[in-house]
Amino acid sequence: METIDNSKPLNEQISYLMQRISLPEEEYSRRNDFCQVLQTVLEKTIEGSRLYIFGSTLSGLCLNESDLDLYLDVPDDIFIRYADQKKEGLPKKKKKFRLLPGGIYPDHVMIAKRVRKALERHRNFHDIEAIPFARVPIVKFVHGPTGIKGDIQSSVCCGVFNSLLLRTLSELDPRVKQMLILIRYWFKLLGMSGGTDRKRFFSNYAVCLLVILFLAAEGVIPAVQDLVKPNNHVSLEDDWHFDFDTNPTFIAENRTSIRFLLRNFFMFYGKEVDYSTYVLSVLDGMSLPKENFKNLDLPSSQSLYVDRVKNNACDAINLKCQIALQDPFELNNNLTRLFSKPSLERFQQCCQVAAEVLETSSEKDCLKKLFDVSAYPSLLNPRKREQPDEDGTEQPIGDEGRGGARGNKKKKRNNRNTCIQFKQLVLP
Numbered sequence: 001m002e003t004i005d006n007s008k009p010l011n012e013q014i015s016y017l018m019q020r021i022s023l024p025e026e027e028y029s030r031r032n033d034f035c036q037v038l039q040t041v042l043e044k045t046i047e048g049s050r051l052y053i054f055g056s057t058l059s060g061l062c063l064n065e066s067d068l069d070l071y072l073d074v075p076d077d078i079f080i081r082y083a084d085q086k087k088e089g090l091p092k093k094k095k096k097f098r099l100l101p102g103g104i105y106p107d108h109v110m111i112a113k114r115v116r117k118a119l120e121r122h123r124n125f126h127d128i129e130a131i132p133f134a135r136v137p138i139v140k141f142v143h144g145p146t147g148i149k150g151d152i153q154s155s156v157c158c159g160v161f162n163s164l165l166l167r168t169l170s171e172l173d174p175r176v177k178q179m180l181i182l183i184r185y186w187f188k189l190l191g192m193s194g195g196t197d198r199k200r201f202f203s204n205y206a207v208c209l210l211v212i213l214f215l216a217a218e219g220v221i222p223a224v225q226d227l228v229k230p231n232n233h234v235s236l237e238d239d240w241h242f243d244f245d246t247n248p249t250f251i252a253e254n255r256t257s258i259r260f261l262l263r264n265f266f267m268f269y270g271k272e273v274d275y276s277t278y279v280l281s282v283l284d285g286m287s288l289p290k291e292n293f294k295n296l297d298l299p300s301s302q303s304l305y306v307d308r309v310k311n312n313a314c315d316a317i318n319l320k321c322q323i324a325l326q327d328p329f330e331l332n333n334n335l336t337r338l339f340s341k342p343s344l345e346r347f348q349q350c351c352q353v354a355a356e357v358l359e360t361s362s363e364k365d366c367l368k369k370l371f372d373v374s375a376y377p378s379l380l381n382p383r384k385r386e387q388p389d390e391d392g393t394e395q396p397i398g399d400e401g402r403g404g405a406r407g408n409k410k411k412k413r414n415n416r417n418t419c420i421q422f423k424q425l426v427l428p
Helices: 010-021 025-043 078-082 106-120 158-170 174-189 204-218 258-272 290-295 300-310 341-360 366-370 419-426
Strands: 050-054 068-073 125-131 138-143 149-153 278-281 286-289
Touching (some): 010 174, 025 050, 025 106, 050 158, 106 125, 106 138, 158 174, 158 204, 174 258, 204 258, 204 278
Parallel strands (some): 068 149
Antiparallel strands (some): 050 068, 138 149, 278 286
8 A cells, every 4th residue: 555645635645646556657658669569579470460459558547567458450361361270279170160168269269379479489578378268368478678567369359449438538537537546446455356256356347437437427427328429330249339439528517526526436336326226327327227127118328238139139138146237338248247245245335434434534634544454344255366357358267258148149250350440440
């Protein structure tokens, strides 16, 4: 825990803490430069591929020691060109586009193995580890000269849009970025985020969405539905729409101080939300009754979800859970569906303690007390090894990945390369 000088005004304390726990600005530039180097390395092995940064590096919400998340876009015909080559460890009886156990596509396995080989040939990379048979096959690495730790995957491009959304909203008001980083840090200190066991840990992306939903409900930022472009949809993951305005004009009427926004956030999730009967809809910036999801009696913003469920194009969102947090793009994805009852109870208790601290402490003492871990209920079990997942994509360790409750009844081959549209949006 960073030392906070409570003799200074609260705004100065927050600025100091943000500076201490956030990735320095020069590090963002260094990561961008590194990606140009890595792009050159990978092009030699996977011709026509293109790297995209995503996660907290793209959203601008990196805490210190955050890994670099990278999405590798490959040409449409890459798998046709490789079809007659050695299948690099794939089960011999599996056809090219037949799903492997766990919903893994053989092409993603092949790309992960090729990325690993490309890095192994380069002397500046070490601690290279390919995890090809995970639900999201990735390759982890460390770059010696820069010390940058990262991972590369080629199967889920929606993480780029998730990260762009967070960046877009965080740039609307300085309080948004402060809330996102401070609350992410609070979750991390209390051991409630970043781990791989979704029964006990929120993903970092889910934590950010809790903040976004709250701030939209408070009128500090617009709801995601207000950013969606109604007549210019880009469909990437199973035909969900990912297009939104990345340069919105919005003037917040709510000018509440950061201290009271923090207090209200913890009050909201600690006491006010009825998790048993409501779905947290980030798209709408409010809670919607679970019963409405069961009856498909939902606002017009949810029309794509309603139509797809009615037409059996996708499964309904999983509501048999402790917390239902709806992804703002993949509308049948409950990001917290595996969260356990004891974990929810501890989360609520910690929020209640935090709200009381911010309510009763003096202006100069409240921040230091907020991050005093000893004031909160302790963890019942030791924490598992962390795996960064700030973008919303499920990382490989664990048993949920991109299948299970959010799987498509009529699952088709992931058309990554509607990425013609993807590139039009993302390329500078």
